[in-house]
Amino acid sequence: MAAQEIKDAVQAYTGLSPAAAFTVLALMLATYLIVSTLFVAPDAAASAPAAHPQPPQQQKQVTEAEAEAEEPFVPLFPDPVQVGEITLEQLRAYDGKDPAKSILIAIRGQVYDVSRGSCLFSLELRLFYGPQGPYSLFAGRDASRALALMSFDLNDLTGDLEGLSPDELEVLQDWEEKFKERYPVVGHLPCEKGNS
Known part of the structure; x- marks a missing residue:
């Protein structure tokens, strides 16, 4: 009796037969596990033991002189630098080229460093906002209006919010909250009309 109730609930909730629903669920889980293994933090990969450690006689011994001669570690992304008040013209230099x-984007007068983030895909963000990336046109610009309108039109890359509907302003608010959660604020635009 309970098995039939579960089958009926699965079909009502998913619109699929129980077999199809569980197959989709299994495929989603397998995809998640495969994809998640691609995004291992560099520190975790370095500290994980090797799958096939070399015998001691084959391991390379690094002398102190060799260690000092090695290239210094250069981080993939520059650390966020506080730019303070920055003009739109100055902001253009931070377009990822x-x-x-850093790659900077302004929203409602606040300037965010989007070079890296706190999400799983932080290694991909420079590609995401940088040259050739899908959101590269927002880099180095005030994207307030474009985000509110969900537009990729160059004419919408402005802080001018005049004429936006309440729904569009709500969309912008959602974007602004996402940026505040993920990226550090590193500066602000001077107070001008439209940058409120």
Whole structure:
């Protein structure tokens, strides 16, 4: 009796037969496990024991001189640098084309460093917002209006919020909250019309 109730509930909830629903669930779980193994933190990979450790006589011994001569570690992303008040013209220099500079995006006058983030895909963010990335046109610009309208039109890359509907302003608010959760605020635009 309980098995039939479970079958009926699965079909009512998913719209699929129980066999199809469990197959989809198994495929989703397998995909998640495969994809999640691709995003191992560098520290975890370095501290994990090797699958096939070499015998001691084959391991390379590093002398102190060799260790000192090694190249210094250069982080993949520069640390966020506080830029303070920054003009739109100055912001354009942080568009991801210079790998030594952070990638910055402004929303409602606040400037966020989107070079890296706290999510699983932080290693991909420079590709995400950098040149050739799907959101590269937002880099180095005030994306307030474009985000509110969910637009990729260059004319919408402005802080001018005039004429936006309450629903569009709510969309912008959602984007702003996501940015606040994920990226550090590193500066602000001067107070001008539209940057409120």
